[in-house]
Amino acid sequence: MLEEALLLVVAFCGVAMLILAKQYHDYLRFSDEKSKSRYFISSALIITIMVILITVTWFPALLVLLSIFLLFVLFCATFSIVLLNQLRFKCSKEEEREVNGVKFTVCYGAPLNAWYNHCKKRVFISDRLLDVLNDQEIKAVYYHEEGHKVYHVILHASSLVARLWLLVISTLLATYLGHVLGLINVSLPVFLFILGISILLTCLFAFLTVFWSWINEHEADVYASRKANPSSLISALIKHCVHECLESEEVLLRNLNVTLDTSQISSSVKEYGFGSVFKLLLKTSVQKTFDVLGFLEAFKRPLPPTHPPLGLRIYKILNASSR
Numbered sequence: 001m002l003e004e005a006l007l008l009v010v011a012f013c014g015v016a017m018l019i020l021a022k023q024y025h026d027y028l029r030f031s032d033e034k035s036k037s038r039y040f041i042s043s044a045l046i047i048t049i050m051v052i053l054i055t056v057t058w059f060p061a062l063l064v065l066l067s068i069f070l071l072f073v074l075f076c077a078t079f080s081i082v083l084l085n086q087l088r089f090k091c092s093k094e095e096e097r098e099v100n101g102v103k104f105t106v107c108y109g110a111p112l113n114a115w116y117n118h119c120k121k122r123v124f125i126s127d128r129l130l131d132v133l134n135d136q137e138i139k140a141v142y143y144h145e146e147g148h149k150v151y152h153v154i155l156h157a158s159s160l161v162a163r164l165w166l167l168v169i170s171t172l173l174a175t176y177l178g179h180v181l182g183l184i185n186v187s188l189p190v191f192l193f194i195l196g197i198s199i200l201l202t203c204l205f206a207f208l209t210v211f212w213s214w215i216n217e218h219e220a221d222v223y224a225s226r227k228a229n230p231s232s233l234i235s236a237l238i239k240h241c242v243h244e245c246l247e248s249e250e251v252l253l254r255n256l257n258v259t260l261d262t263s264q265i266s267s268s269v270k271e272y273g274f275g276s277v278f279k280l281l282l283k284t285s286v287q288k289t290f291d292v293l294g295f296l297e298a299f300k301r302p303l304p305p306t307h308p309p310l311g312l313r314i315y316k317i318l319n320a321s322s323r
């Protein structure tokens with residue numbers, strides 16, 4: 001009986017992941033507004049079936065308090081991370097600037113980044129990022145951030161899924177901790193069955209969270225590549241990636257005026273087939289689920305990676321701008 005139920009959940013997770021990977025792969029190559037409504041339908045269906053499965057197989061009466069407590073701690077951890085980030089991104093000085101017809105705020109003293117401030121309704125770009133970008137690249141970065149505001153439906157969907165992800169991992173951690181603390185009085189096979197199902201469903205939800213947050217980033221990239229020059233956006237992304245790497249090696253280069261020739265970039269980016277997209281999403285989700293089981297990681301970095309790998313971003317920008 002337990003084996004059959006486990007097989008059923010494995011089959012459900014497998015089919016759901018294949019559907020999401022197929023939708024993401026199609027999205028990378030071509031997408032229209034109609035296909036986006038399909039993402040909402042499939043995600044809503046997956047979440048509904050997951051809720052039914054958790055209710056049927058899990059023992060909420062035993063663990064509901066522990067789960068709520070962990071959820072509360074996780075929300076506090078996420079909130080603290082957001083607060084710490086806001087402190088990191090606090091500007092020692094702000095200055096209004098206009099470059100190539102776009103107006104933004106220069107944030108002095110913040111890390112190498114750009115962001116849209118929803119309270120001030122302005123795009124902020126750090127002085128360190130401005131130091132390494134040319135005017136066309138600044139314009140492209142500005143429109144990427146504006147894209148997050150324009151595609152707010154995708155942004156809200158992605159943050160809703162990320163919140164639900166916290167609920168899912170607190171359920172998984174409660175199951176795990178409930179056993180360690182002796183709160184679950186079930187036989188070992190039944191416990192392993194509950195744990196197995198929790199891990200499978202967490203992997204699936206990580207898959208869904210990654211799917212939405214990566215599409216959120218791609219949408220902002222597509223918007224920017226329509227409003228500005230796609231090759232400027234690609235060179236800005238490459239420069240950001242290179243300088244982040246240099247910063248992690250404690251090399252801070254300022255006022256470095258390098259021009260990248262991205263005219264041949266399409267031959268340098270690999271063609272993403274369905275198999276490689278599926279493997280990438282699966283690897284990211286499984287890795288996050290097992291990181292979370294290490295507890296400390298769940299509180300240090302609760303969310304799966306919000307940005308797709310650079311190769312995928314360039315691949316989508318090239319596909320979107322060739323049409």
Ligand SMILES: [Zn+2]
Binds near residue numbers: 144145148
């Ligand atoms: Zn973004």
